[in-house]
Amino acid sequence: MTIIADTCGRHDTLGGACAAESNTVRYALEKFPMHSCRDNFLYALATEPIFNQLGMNKRDLPSNINFFMNVPVTESGDLTFSDGVSAPGKYVEMRAEMDVLVLISNCPQLNNPCNAYNPTPIRLLVWDSPCA
Numbered sequence: 001m002t003i004i005a006d007t008c009g010r011h012d013t014l015g016g017a018c019a020a021e022s023n024t025v026r027y028a029l030e031k032f033p034m035h036s037c038r039d040n041f042l043y044a045l046a047t048e049p050i051f052n053q054l055g056m057n058k059r060d061l062p063s064n065i066n067f068f069m070n071v072p073v074t075e076s077g078d079l080t081f082s083d084g085v086s087a088p089g090k091y092v093e094m095r096a097e098m099d100v101l102v103l104i105s106n107c108p109q110l111n112n113p114c115n116a117y118n119p120t121p122i123r124l125l126v127w128d129s130p131c132a
């Protein structure tokens, strides 16, 4: 997919999806059973028929993009979580260059203050190409 419009301008492509393991290391041992994006993706792979029909499994999960998440890289190369720079109405528009399957985990990350502990809904619009 190609990003063709972006009114936020700040997204994380390095941090990856949160997982039970990373939440445990990053926050606390008792966070292990909490939801995680990785678990959401694995659940979708296991329960959505299209993935089974295509013979897809966790090996087919590519790296994800954390849209609207502000994760600056420090001069020493560390990743940091910073306050979000997004706001209501900000959007990213993408054009699919081929048929795609999209998995979205609107992570309500409850362990760090990047969303001011106030996760909000997202809105998705999908339309066919005028050339389709």
Ligand SMILES: [Zn+2]
Pocket (backbone or CB within 6 Å): 017, 018, 019, 036, 037, 038, 105, 107, 108, 109
């Ligand atoms: Zn997450």
